Amino acid sequence: MINLAIWLPAVGGLAACLAPRRAVGWVSFIFGLGALAIAIAMTVGYESGSGLQYLVDEKWLPDLGVGYKVGIDGISVFLVLMAAVVWPAATAWSAIKTPDRPATWYLLLAIGQSGAIGAFCAQDLLLFVLFFDLMLIPFFFLFGAWGKNPDGGLGASAATIKMMVFTLFGSLLMLVAAVATAFISSEGGSPLTFSISAITAQGVRDSSEIWLFSFFALAFLIKMPVFPFHGWMRDTYRSAPLPALALFTAVLSKVGAYGFIRVCLPLFPDATAELQDVMMILAVVSIIYGSVMAFSQDNARLVAGFSSIAQMGFVLLGIFALRADGLDGAVLQMVNHGLVVVPMMLIIAFLAERVRSDDLSKMGGLAFRAPFLAAIFLVVTMAVLALPGSANFVGEFYVLRGAFEVDITLAVIASLGVAMAGFYALRLYQLSMHNREIEADASAEISTGRGAILGALVAVIVALALYPQLILERVDDSAESQIAPAARSAGQTPATEASVGSRP
Amino acid sequence: MTFNQPTIDYAGLSPLIALVATLCVVIIASIIPRVGRFSVALLTLIGFATTAGLTIWQWGASENLVSNALRIDDIGSMAILIALLAAAGTVLLSLREPAAYTAGHGAYYALLIGSVMGMVVLAQSINLISFFVGLELLSIPLYVLCGAAVRRKESLESGLKYLIVGSLGSATLLYGFALIYGATGSTNFGVIAEELTSAQLASDTLVLAGVAMAVVGIAFKLSLAPFHQWAPDVYEGAPTPITAFMAVATKAVVFVAFARLLEQGLGELSGIWSDALAVLAVISIVIGNVGAIGQRSIKRLLGYSGIAQGGYILVGLVVVSTEGAGAMIFYLAVYALANLAVFAPLVARERESGFGDDVNGIAGIGRTRPWLAWPMTIGVLSMIGLPGTAGFIGKLFLIQAAVDGDYTWLAVVVVIGTVVSLGYYLRLLSAIWMEPQPDAPNTQSPMPVIAGGAPEADASAGGREEVPPGSSRCVLVVGTGVICAAATVLLGIYPEQLIQWATEAGEAITRAVGL
Structure with missing residues (x-):
């Protein structure tokens, strides 16, 4: 079942190549729905509190100690579900207007989905590294070949090469660190293995823990991205095709954050505890930097980009509070942000298509002409600014509560970010929807097909806002077990009393 | 007076014998007027296939041949198989290659077979003499092949440059061998290893100087920096199929022979040479990668990237372990496939685009020529080492x-x-x-006269009409790329x-070779 969840999209992408030109996208979309159905079934069948489930553990490269070990716990199950929700949405969005070279486009998108879901499921360190890189490759082609050359700044192909150099720098160092981790943990005479649970059991207690942690952390921080590792972000966001960029922001950045939870916390607890302060400061700086930058951008894509830096700052803060409630909030926030950023990007795509520019000052005056779109966008905006009642509010609340217990100063500064999110989210909404009217074609309302896609995504957002315990309850057990060794090492109790039932 | 007839292990020598037979058959066939170029190429391929079959048949053998001059074992066989793969790919790419017309198909393929023979000898040699003979036998036909496209000045320049630098490398190597022989009194790797241990020659100046010179000589052949200057020029000038052959086969075989010399012969000194090799590896990685940036000629770019790849492969030798040797041979095999997957589309585009091997020649082929674009993409991804391809595993x-x-x-x-x-x-x-x-x-640019030759000589050389135009959509060239790319992906998964x-x-x- 889990194999199907990982590989069905890629198979669908290959199958879609055989379909006639106009149908390619829809064939791919149907396979995406299939993967979604499997992800839902896995979520329903997931039993809270019994460790890894749907485990598949096969030998792959026994000589090198690498196994094909995939499975999900309470954290990855929702990230898989989130990826499975947003991927068909973006696929369908791009299928409405058949893109150039459709077969290649959908094949690459589908491989990206398989890679991302695989990364969430991998329970073998090397397999994780493999999926981490595998999901990146299709986006190189997607961004470069279907991107546009913005005025000023790097063109699409230069920007995507820059993005690859940045992210592969991190992930190749991670490859070395992964190999070194396996060798160090097997020094006691046990056979070489990359299985994360086996390495955790054997332990990496060694003076090299710090540099191993740093190599992994570098890869994850670049991927998320977090200030000051976001150098690739601006050029990429300006040029990339929006449906693909939406997925990149929604899912691939989460794999970076997820890497901390899956790899760094259990394998390097001492280093995690030691560098806790550094990571929390990075998180807070990202929140403030991202919010300020998002507020001052005129390019709608960059507003989304910098706001995601701020959001990933919250996620990082939640993870490195090293408390169960912080981590619960971080996971919820990862899912929330994924679900929110996709409709936001798709709406930006729609608006930009209409005025042929990403410039916010050229958009506007849509609220009366396109009431449905405006309503949908309003829900998305409210979720971005974490209005009480939204799931984002719950997520940020948990993150901040975790952070308060650890360091009040940082938590107070971070909570400024919540207020600033209100500024940039409302500004984005105001400039694109209200404002004076612009000269444009009369029919401004979004088409039924696209409206349905956005409507479906917003329905998921609303559902999650009404019932965030769905995630919090199931995440909690896994969160505690992931965090326990590092929390012990940091001299904290992992806050077992995290009262997930009481909703603020 | 009795004469002891030496025992000859024909089974162990069978790959070499098959190649010699193929060489004779191809030369004879090519002078029969009614035998066309396809038949010659087919005979060559059959010869290579037979050799490969015999090599696989001998898999697992581990014995010395020809009074300890050669040794048949798995690492040698693996190198031979990689060389044969590259050679077979080269034959397929060469079918419509102008160089093969100007040189004559018989001579062209015979030289190729001769070079492969040298590779077989080199990959199996456990004696300084047979090592040198094998190396020269593989190099000399290559000098000629590089210059085989006599209508292009660059090709002639490439052949000459390769000849001069290659001879310098050979001379250095031979000098080093002489010093090693002088110190240990033997040319046999096994005896050398024993002498180094028993006579405690590990810090002997003569030995160390000899090892240093031998390493430098081989580094010339492997185009490891800082002995690499010839590589980009020669790669660029040589006929493209020959470039592919050099990039793959020479590297595989010389690396294996290098490993044999160092570990089976000079293993006692591993503490000394492994550090030296580590330095060579670092310099090669830096110079190769930096040099390749900004190249517009793809062959030149691959020449530089080959220097860097050589640096990576050298890591397998530096660590002096069975894992290292295994990693080296795996990487070489994978690299061979990736290289052919890149070179085959390059050959096709060179013939149809009119841009030569300039980057412009491959621009936009993702849209127009997917069967060329995908193999090249997969080959490049494998050279980078991204997952999904065999290069990642390597x-x-x-x-x-x-x-x-x-x-x-x-x-x-x-x-x-x-x-x-x-x-x-x-960027590619x-x-x-x-x-x-x-x-x-303008693709219909007239063929230049033989470089440096008189117009009369050109006219008498003929061949102007012989190269068929529009030969780009050749199934064999595209097929070579597709098969190698498919193998690359398959090996990335299984x-x-x-x-x-x-x-x-x-x-x-790591097995001692015996005396």
Whole structure:
């Protein structure tokens, strides 16, 4: 079942190549729905509190100690579900207007989905590294070949090469660190293995823990991205095709954050505890930097980009509070942000298509002409600014509560970010929807097909806002077990009393 | 007076015998007027297939041949198989190659077979003399082949340059061998190893000087920096199929012979040469990767990237372990496939685009020629070492060997080199998929006269009409690329069998060769 969840999209992408030109996208979309159905079934069948489930553990490269070990716990199950929700949405969005070279486009998108879901499921360190890189490759082609050359700044192909150099720098160092981790943990005479649970059991207690942690952390921080590792972000966001960029922001950045939870916390607890302060400061700086930058951008894509830096700052803060409630909030926030950023990007795509520019000052005056779109966008905006009642509010609340217990100063500064999110989210909404009217074609309302896609995504957002315990309850057990060794090492109790039932 | 007839192990020598037979058959066939170029090429391929079959038949053997001059074992066989794969690919790419017309098909393929013969000897040699003979036998036909496209000045320049630098390398190597022989009194690797241990020659100046010169000589042949200056020029000038052959086969065989010399002959000195090799590896990785950035000629770019790849492969030798040797041979096999997957589309585009091997020649082929674009893409991804391709497993194997051998810093150097290499590898991919196809220049440019020759000589050489025009849509060229790319992806998913063969080969190298 889990194999199907990982590989069905890629198979669908290959199958879609055989379909006639106009149908390619829809064939791919149907396979995406299939993967979604499997992800839902896995979520329903997931039993809270019994460790890894749907485990598949096969030998792959026994000589090198690498196994094909995939499975999900309470954290990855929702990230898989989130990826499975947003991927068909973006696929369908791009299928409405058949893109150039459709077969290649959908094949690459589908491989990206398989890679991302695989990364969430991998329970073998090397397999994780493999999926981490595998999901990146299709986006190189997607961004470069279907991107546009913005005025000023790097063109699409230069920007995507820059993005690859940045992210592969991190992930190749991670490859070395992964190999070194396996060798160090097997020094006691046990056979070489990359299985994360086996390495955790054997332990990496060694003076090299710090540099191993740093190599992994570098890869994850670049991927998320977090200030000051976001150098690739601006050029990429300006040029990339929006449906693909939406997925990149929604899912691939989460794999970076997820890497901390899956790899760094259990394998390097001492280093995690030691560098806790550094990571929390990075998180807070990202929140403030991202919010300020998002507020001052005129390019709608960059507003989304910098706001995601701020959001990933919250996620990082939640993870490195090293408390169960912080981590619960971080996971919820990862899912929330994924679900929110996709409709936001798709709406930006729609608006930009209409005025042929990403410039916010050229958009506007849509609220009366396109009431449905405006309503949908309003829900998305409210979720971005974490209005009480939204799931984002719950997520940020948990993150901040975790952070308060650890360091009040940082938590107070971070909570400024919540207020600033209100500024940039409302500004984005105001400039694109209200404002004076612009000269444009009369029919401004979004088409039924696209409206349905956005409507479906917003329905998921609303559902999650009404019932965030769905995630919090199931995440909690896994969160505690992931965090326990590092929390012990940091001299904290992992806050077992995290009262997930009481909703603020 | 009795004469002891030496025992000859015909089974062990059978690959070499098959090649010699093929060589004779091809030369004779090519002078029969009614035998066309396809038949000659087919005969060559059959010969290579037979040799490969015989080599596989001898898999697992581990014995010395011809009074300890050659040794048949798994690592040698693996190198021979890689060389045969590259040679067969070269034959397929050469069918419509202008160089093969100007040189004559018989001579062209015979030279190729001669070079492969040298490779077989070199890969199996456990004696300084047979080592040198094998190396020369592989090099001399290559000098000629590089200059075989006599209508292009660059090709002649390439042949001459290769000849001069190659001879310099050979001379240095021979000098080093002489010194080693002078110190140990033997040319046999096994005896040398024993002498080094028993006579405690590990710090003997004569030996050390000899080893240093031998390493330099081989580094010339492998185009390891700082002995690499010839490589980009020769790669650029040589006929493209020959470039592909040099990039793959020479590297595989010379690396294996190098490993044999160092580990089976000079293993006692491993503490000394492994540090030297580590330095060579770092310099090669830096110079190769930096040099390749900004090249517009793809062959030149691949020449530089080959220097860097040589640096990566050298890591397998630096660590002095069975894992290292296994990783080296695995990487070589994978690299061979990736290289052919890149060169085959390059050959096709060179003939149809009119841009030669300029990057413009491959621009936009993602849209127009997917069967060329995909193999090239997969080949490049494999050279970078991205997952989904065999190159990833190769890099992983190498990094494991490096970390296992306490050379983690070298693994980090490899990784950083790889990041730098993105600068040019991704530029190729971006040309293929992200740039529009430029307008072709005048493709019907007249063939130049024989460089440096008189017009009369050119006229008498004939052949102007012999090269068929529009020969680009050749199924064989495209097929070579597609098959190699498919194998690259397949080995990226199911590498287990190849890993096992490479491990067996790696174990073979640590066995003492006996006296």
